[in-house]
Amino acid sequence: MANEPDVDVAIIGGGISGIYAGWRLLASPLGSSQPAEWAQKRDGPIKVALFEGSDRIGGRLLSGRSPHMADTTAELGGMRYVAPAQKLVTALVERVLRLPFHEQVVAVDANIAFLRGRLLRSRDLASPAPLPFWFSPEEAAWLAARTGPDQTPSALIQRVLTRLMPDVLARLQAGTLREYLASVQVGGLPLWRHGFWNLLAEGMSPDGYVAARTTIGYDCLGGNSNALDLTAAFFDFVPGVSYRMVNDGYEAVPWQLQQRFQQAGGEVRFGTWLEGFGAHGLADGPQGVRLRFRDGSDVTARAVILAMPRRSIELLRPEGEVLGPSNMAFRQALASVTAIPLFKLFLLYPQCWWQQAGVTKGRSLTDMPLRQCYYWPSGPDGTGVPKPSEPGLLMAYDDLLNVSFWSGLDTRREVQKASRHPGATHHHHHWPLFPRSPAPEATAPGDEYAALLQRNWTGHTATAPMVREMHRQLMLMHGVDTAPEPIDAAYMDWGRDPYGGGVHLWNPNFFSDEMMPRMTQPLDGFPCYLCGEAYSTNQTWVEGALQTAEIVLQKRLGLPALELP
Numbered sequence: 165m166a167n168e169p170d171v172d173v174a175i176i177g178g179g180i181s182g183i184y185a186g187w188r189l190l191a192s193p194l195g196s197s198q199p200a201e202w203a204q205k206r207d208g209p210i211k212v213a214l215f216e217g218s219d220r221i222g223g224r225l226l227s228g229r230s231p232h233m234a235d236t237t238a239e240l241g242g243m244r245y246v247a248p249a250q251k252l253v254t255a256l257v258e259r260v261l262r263l264p265f266h267e268q269v270v271a272v273d274a275n276i277a278f279l280r281g282r283l284l285r286s287r288d289l290a291s292p293a294p295l296p297f298w299f300s301p302e303e304a305a306w307l308a309a310r311t312g313p314d315q316t317p318s319a320l321i322q323r324v325l326t327r328l329m330p331d332v333l334a335r336l337q338a339g340t341l342r343e344y345l346a347s348v349q350v351g352g353l354p355l356w357r358h359g360f361w362n363l364l365a366e367g368m369s370p371d372g373y374v375a376a377r378t379t380i381g382y383d384c385l386g387g388n389s390n391a392l393d394l395t396a397a398f399f400d401f402v403p404g405v406s407y408r409m410v411n412d413g414y415e416a417v418p419w420q421l422q423q424r425f426q427q428a429g430g431e432v433r434f435g436t437w438l439e440g441f442g443a444h445g446l447a448d449g450p451q452g453v454r455l456r457f458r459d460g461s462d463v464t465a466r467a468v469i470l471a472m473p474r475r476s477i478e479l480l481r482p483e484g485e486v487l488g489p490s491n492m493a494f495r496q497a498l499a500s501v502t503a504i505p506l507f508k509l510f511l512l513y514p515q516c517w518w519q520q521a522g523v524t525k526g527r528s529l530t531d532m533p534l535r536q537c538y539y540w541p542s543g544p545d546g547t548g549v550p551k552p553s554e555p556g557l558l559m560a561y562d563d564l565l566n567v568s569f570w571s572g573l574d575t576r577r578e579v580q581k582a583s584r585h586p587g588a589t590h591h592h593h594h595w596p597l598f599p600r601s602p603a604p605e606a607t608a609p610g611d612e613y614a615a616l617l618q619r620n621w622t623g624h625t626a627t628a629p630m631v632r633e634m635h636r637q638l639m640l641m642h643g644v645d646t647a648p649e650p651i652d653a654a655y656m657d658w659g660r661d662p663y664g665g666g667v668h669l670w671n672p673n674f675f676s677d678e679m680m681p682r683m684t685q686p687l688d689g690f691p692c693y694l695c696g697e698a699y700s701t702n703q704t705w706v707e708g709a710l711q712t713a714e715i716v717l718q719k720r721l722g723l724p725a726l727e728l729p
């Protein structure tokens with residue numbers, strides 16, 4: 165037909181939500197959906213194109229392999245899922261893609277808790293006496309008397325939540341926690357009207373709060389985000405939750421979906437940054453969309469799916485029906501979530517010197533900016549423990565203010581915010597990059613995916629001061645004076661553009677159960693849809709990215725639910 169749009173669906177953003185939506189549109193039955201009508205008009209399959217600004221699919225799933233340990237997969241972005249609770253991602257990994265997975269080890273009694281300059285072990289966290297915190301007498305008595313799985317001061321948070329909402333643990337057990345949290349009132353107001361920290365502060369001593377937040381590992385889990393959503397998120401990170409990881413790296417999930425999407429006729433265009441978009445009249449009646457890219461090219465479509473987080477949307481031009489001033493309601497709604505900076509740095513050592521301190525696997529903690537230290541498992545199935553004399557990887561992982569500590573050691577222009585004037589490089593100097601040791605010969609990557617993972621690693625070289633400082637903090641927390649220097653290092657600061665943060669959390673006073681569906685269509689009647697982790701009720705997880713993609717597919721476009729094998 166003359167004047168057909170270039171594509172039926174344009175997807176912007178090749179993170180997990182974008183590539184998943186593309187795969188679903190081309191590989192699932194269309195039923196009596198809108199895309200089914202578009203297929204009829206074309207008298208053939210619909211045309212779906214995915215536009216990704218960077219040169220890879222995966223977004224915040226970023227797996228990497230150092231040439232020095234080519235059989236071991238590091239995770240610079242998302243790393244694990246909660247099975248079977250996270251239904252969409254568990255089904256996708258284990259039943260659709262059938263990727264090999266393993267359980268992740270986190271809590272180990274012999275691991276370290278280096279707090280306020282004191283080297284303790286995880287098991288010491290079970291009683292308040294040796295801990296360098298000023299608990300109230302009543303908190304100390306409760307901590308000393310308690311039994312049960314959570315033997316760290318972070319249980320104080322759970323204690324306050326249980327007092328305010330007596331059914332919280334029973335409903336968690338029953339798998340109906342969210343429904344309960346959405347209905348419960350605290351102080352005469354719905355839970356979502358409260359800030360999480362505000363609620364905790366009333367029921368904890370100041371230092372009890374610090375102890376709890378410190379020992380949970382993530383500062384954002386004690387923050388002042390929406391109390392409904394953060395209570396739900398908190399219980400994803402308490403001791404006893406079991407996590408699974410994909411053996412080949414979490415990026416294998418978007419990679420596999422990309423292969424299937426392209427095999428089904430989907431088109432992926434890399435290096436294409438969307439700049440802005442607006443309405444475009446279609447010859448056959450309904451309103452379509454004209455997309456404008458930074459390289460000056462134009463694409464018309466029947467519908468556009470923005471599969472990207474808050475900051476990426478805010479970097480688009482504030483023009484057109486959806487993003488322009490006539491739709492202020494949407495611009496304000498964008499601010500209903502806050503992006504949480506996250507930082508990961510992997511150091512590769514020629515020997516596992518930390519094993520002298522009695523630690524081999526799982527996670528250690530500290531209140532220094534490195535916050536969480538994972539003794540990264542080695543080998544292709546992700547469960548190996550290297551011998552002390554063998555090379556090994558440590559992963560440091562932190563959030564919020566700690567991220568600014570590390571980004572201060574990284575002033576390269578390309579990692580700065582877009583708001584910085586591009587010509588202003590002479591105002592700041594560049595830190596030298598960490599001098600990675602030359603790669604051994606024998607580790608040439610075997611296939612395209614392996615080559616991608618090596619590129620991901622080498623493309624995220626840390627700076628020399630960042631590595632030096634991390635090495636110092638690691639020695640300090642393990643109580644050693646000397647250790648071999650790292651030979652390789654890779655990092656990612658997710659606060660940088662176009663992400664603006666690693667994960668998102670709802671702000672107080674927004675009811676996410678109502679906001680989430682609303683955000684999937686920013687303007688009534690206009691064929692622009694939005695999905696991704698940022699505006700979901702499973703924030704901080706891939707599950708949230710898939711959840712909102714399914715809302716767009718099923719509720720907005722009318723596709724049938726995913727059929728599982």
Ligand SMILES: Cc1cc2nc3c(=O)[nH]c(=O)nc-3n(C[C@H](O)[C@H](O)[C@H](O)COP(=O)(O)OP(=O)(O)OC[C@H]3O[C@@H](n4cnc5c(N)ncnc54)[C@H](O)[C@@H]3O)c2cc1C
Nearest residue numbers: 177179180181217223224242243244438666696697705706
């Ligand atoms: C350090 C870290 C740890 C995490 N840990 C876990 C975990 O263990 N388990 C878990 O389930 N989740 C975890 N997450 C969260 C998980 O990674 C995300 O929820 C998920 O990957 C987000 O997918 P998305 O599709 O919503 O967006 P993204 O992955 O952010 O994808 C957005 C894409 O859009 C592209 N883009 C942006 N702007 C434009 C434009 N203008 N034009 C074209 N393309 C554009 C970007 O380049 C990117 O590829 C973690 C995240 C981080 C950062």
